[in-house]
Amino acid sequence: MSARTVLTVAGLTLREASRRRVLWALAALTAALLGLSAWGFSRLAGVETDFGTLTSGQARLVASQLLNLVMFGMSLIAALGTAFLAGPTLSGEVESGISLTMLARPVRRSTVLLGKWLGLVVFGSGFVVLAGLAQCLVVQLTVGYWPPDVVGALALLAGQTTVLLTLGLLLSTVVSPMASGVVAVGLFGATWIAGVVGGIGQALGNDGVARVGTVSRILLPTDGLWRGAMHSLQDPSALAQFGVELEGFPFLSEASLTAAYLAWTVVWVAMVWGLAALAFSRRDL
């Protein structure tokens, strides 16, 4: 009964996403990004610099960096899309009155919330995986570069989307639909910047500044997951090549994620989801 409700609501959420044209807007944005990047990457192979034509090795190196950059754009689209879908889907339904009849049925509010969350996770992760895979194929076809760990990278990007939409759900139980989307995306951006600041701190050997990145990565795991995904996407020789000069560069990640950090991310999602469920079940409709 409960599992049936979860699946019903998850299916409803997916149907909403597909019928509300969010899906089409996302698909159009993604197609544009893929097309532009395909054009850019195809130009890269024959590019002439002051030092002559790029060797295939150099081109691969630059491609792996550019891939990280484009993937960041992709994850930003996913973040915006899911955060602005997660907020309205919950508090928007409460405000409009759609929830009244649904929650007067023999269902627990936490069950309905779980269904919504599951639907959004499938939607967000599905988008990230499909778009990310397409991007990797574009790079493979144009430059001949295939990242070392595509599966891991896409899983981490899907995790990043899940973290952000869980935050969006929690916020939408407290503030208005639009505000919850804005705040979630704002926090996402702030954590990314804090991560960059922390990286610079690390490069300069300033522990205080470096800690900014570490703390923000623990408070909101989106940036940590993003760095893990970057690490799985970039050419392993890149670090060895640029190592010292480019320490702190925002599109280069020095280390893969630890199991402890991944475990913390799971705990973080469970905790924030639990808070959202608590807030939602206590709310007067």
Add this chain to the structure above:
Amino acid sequence: MSTADAPAVAGPGDPAVRAAAQLVRDLPPSPALWCDGLRKRYGRRTAVDGVSLSVGRGEVVGLLGPNGAGKTTVIKMLLGLVRPDAGEVMVLGRPGSDPAARAGVGYLPELFRYQPWLTAAEVLELHVRLAGAHVPEDERHGCLELVGLATRAGDRVGGFSKGMQQRLGLAVALVARPELVVLDEPTSALDPLGRADVRDVVLSLRQRGVAVLLNSHLIGEVERVCDRVVVLDRGTVAASGTLAELLGRREVRLHLGSVGPDGQARLVAAGPVEREGEWFTVGLPAEDDGTTVPDLVADLVALGVRVHAVEPARISLEERLLGILRAGSGDRS
């Protein structure tokens, strides 16, 4: 531990067990809806203050009261949509805090909105699934037919007018074979034809033994379909009872000529009298055995009064409601 050590358990055929089962069967069924001492504050404002009411199985109860009396808040607390600060709720024999209690409940809220990206038929399908019921498609379609939306079953709800959405809401409330239907202002967006349809639906529900709690501003509707009425005013129950109890006072209007002091005295003896020219209105006692009016007329004739007309008059629910509410505000001022 061997089975010989286990305490003896009475089997289903045991006379004591059968007697107990019979006892349980003979118990009166729990009310469809029951609440006691419901209280809700929003900040410093008390919206509902100690409301107790019950709706019996198969009974149609009207909830009346002015705007802001707390009717919708009471309904939402009964359905677990708003958390009461105090008080108890039982729905179809289960505590209101248990979601399973609402398995047999259909609800049309005052603020009726349905997923605009779904079709009418899909909305019904969704609610049947959420209710955990199994309702075949033709029965679901029958529900849409009942509310006049059969031809729009495949259209997106986003394109529906307010009146059509309210009709859809009625179908949603009815679709999962409910034992209790809660209708909060079910005719607010409907034309006179739609109102008549809702009245027919409520009457047919009563015929099928489905309990109904009806909140409506349209006193005439309530008077026509409800067995019992609960009047809320400023968050408390101002009056409640069957229509006969609430409207217990009946009146008789008499057109009289040549009324002398003796005639006047006879009229006053029958009940409270109001006079407008030659028309006299006499309030009758509730426990009238049918002799008061003939006796009065016979006595008046004997006293030389000329009797031109005798008309029974009945207090409408509207007048009674206004009386209750005015008396309530009089008490407080």
